[in-house]
Amino acid sequence: MAEERTRLTVALEQIDVAVGATGDNLDTAVARVRAACRAGADLVVLPELAISGYVVDAELAHAVAEPVDGPSAAALNAVAREFGALVAYGFCERDGDDLFNTVVVVDGSGPILHYRKLHLFDLEKPVYTPGNLGLPVVDTAVGRIGVCICYDLRFVEVLRSLSLRGADLVLAPAAWVAGFDRKVPATGGTRHVDSVLAQANLDQIAVVAVSQVAGAARGGPATLGGSVACDAYGEVLVGPLSRTAADSALVEVDLEAVRAARVRGERIRPREDRRTDVYSLNYGGDVW
Numbered sequence: 644m645a646e647e648r649t650r651l652t653v654a655l656e657q658i659d660v661a662v663g664a665t666g667d668n669l670d671t672a673v674a675r676v677r678a679a680c681r682a683g684a685d686l687v688v689l690p691e692l693a694i695s696g697y698v699v700d701a702e703l704a705h706a707v708a709e710p711v712d713g714p715s716a717a718a719l720n721a722v723a724r725e726f727g728a729l730v731a732y733g734f735c736e737r738d739g740d741d742l743f744n745t746v747v748v749v750d751g752s753g754p755i756l757h758y759r760k761l762h763l764f765d766l767e768k769p770v771y772t773p774g775n776l777g778l779p780v781v782d783t784a785v786g787r788i789g790v791c792i793c794y795d796l797r798f799v800e801v802l803r804s805l806s807l808r809g810a811d812l813v814l815a816p817a818a819w820v821a822g823f824d825r826k827v828p829a830t831g832g833t834r835h836v837d838s839v840l841a842q843a844n845l846d847q848i849a850v851v852a853v854s855q856v857a858g859a860a861r862g863g864p865a866t867l868g869g870s871v872a873c874d875a876y877g878e879v880l881v882g883p884l885s886r887t888a889a890d891s892a893l894v895e896v897d898l899e900a901v902r903a904a905r906v907r908g909e910r911i912r913p914r915e916d917r918r919t920d921v922y923s924l925n926y927g928g929d930v931w
Contacts, residue, residue, distance in 0.1 A: 649899050651785040654679035654687040655853045655881065657870040659889045662696035662862035665707050665715075669694050672732060673718050675891065680726035682893060685785050688731045690855040690870075691760075691793050691816040692744060695735035697855060697863040699766040708737035711747060711757060724751030729785060731756075733792065733816045741772040746790050746816050748781070756781045756790055761801070764794040765822060766864075777927060778804055786811040786898045793817035796838055796852070803924060806846035807914070807931040811901045815839070815852040819867040827867065832883040836871050844877030847905045847913060849896050857887055872896070875904035 656675045660668045672693055679687045692698065694715045695707045709715060715734050723730045729750050736745035736759070744760040744767060759774030760767075778801060780789045789805035789812075796802070796815055805813050817835070821827045824834040835852070843850045849872070856868030871882035872894045884890035906912050917931075924931045 648685065648785055650895055650897050651685040652683050653851055653872060653894050653896055654682070654684035655851060655870045655872060655884060655892045655894065656687055656689050657853055657856055657868055657884045657890045658690060658693060659857045659861060660690070660693055660696045660855060662698050662858070663703050663707050664696065665694055665709075668696060669715055669718055672715075673722060676719060676722050676730055677726075679891065679893070680722065680728045684728060684893060686729045686731070688814050688851050688853045689733065689816060690853050691733040691746070691818045692735060693733045693816070693855070696861065697818045697858055697866060698735060699770055701770045704735055704742050704770050705737070708735040708742050710737055711745070711754060716747060716749060716754060720749040720751060720753060723749050727751065729755075729783060731790065731814045731816060742770060743774060744771045744792060746792055746814070748788065748790065748814070750783065755783065756788065758790040758792070760792040760795065762794045762798055780805060780808050780810045786901075789813045791815050793819065793854075796835065796842070797823060799842060800924065802842045802846045802848060802850070804926045806848040807924060808926065810848060811898050812849045812851065812896060815850060817852055817854040818858065818864075819854040819869065820864045821867070830886060831869070832871065833867055833869050835867070836869060836883055839871060840873050840877040840879065842877075843873045843875060845913075847875045847901070849873065849875050849901045851894075851896075856885065856889060875901040
């Protein structure tokens with residue numbers, strides 16, 4: 644592995660995708676990733692189900708699904724290899740008879756992180772199989788990265804687990820919709836963003852959450868956009884992006900600052916201050 648960079652430039656590529664139009668969506672993704680890399684991105688993050696669109700019709704999902712090493716991986720890995728970058732993207736994965744809501748991170752050599760959504764939301768439940776790969780964390784040239792997807796962010800154990808297992812940065816591709824919160828503001832950040840910022844601060848971890856947008860006009864639900872990146876204090880680095888249209892942004896993440904945020908003062912050390920004699924978090928048989 645190449646020497647790790649202490650600062651990295653992340654591209655948030657909030658795209659408006661059409662449900663089932665995998666060819667067009669992949670072309671859009673490749674073009675946006677290529678443009679972001681030319682602008683200096685070390686890591687490009689696309690939304691949940693960016694290639695398939697937010698498909699919740701079982702018959703259509705089976706028709707557009709692809710294996711983890713399918714055409715999307717080939718195309719996006721080629722761009723990652725060309726620019727020496729990492730690319731995270733969501734798609735509808737087929738594995739035997741099962742479909743998964745999946746995110747893969749590629750670095751030019753192939754997939755280096757493969758995640759299947761653990762917490763299925765609403766209409767996803769009859770279509771997709773719940774994730775069975777846990778919450779992987781991987782060391783990369785741009786820090787130690789974890790991934791979750793959209794609704795996963797509403798379960799505090801997810802970011803806490805990734806954080807305690809050493810992730811510096813969590814990528815959270817999403818297709819944010821209404822349905823969890825009582826109300827959704829018409830402009831600015833949604834309650835999804837509130838959740839991200841609070842947990843990033845409490846878990847001392849940087850988060851990049853990139854949502855689809857305006858899906859109701861493209862055969863899917865009304866996805867809310869409003870993508871955001873924050874530091875390990877829960878301070879917004881960029882965003883929220885547009886709530887109604889495709890949008891993008893570049894942001895610098897300082898890994899040294901992320902790690903330094905784990906100590907808030909001489910006697911304020913949140914990880915050391917956890918009362919593991921009273922409670923613990925269990926992941927894969929390991930206990931924190």
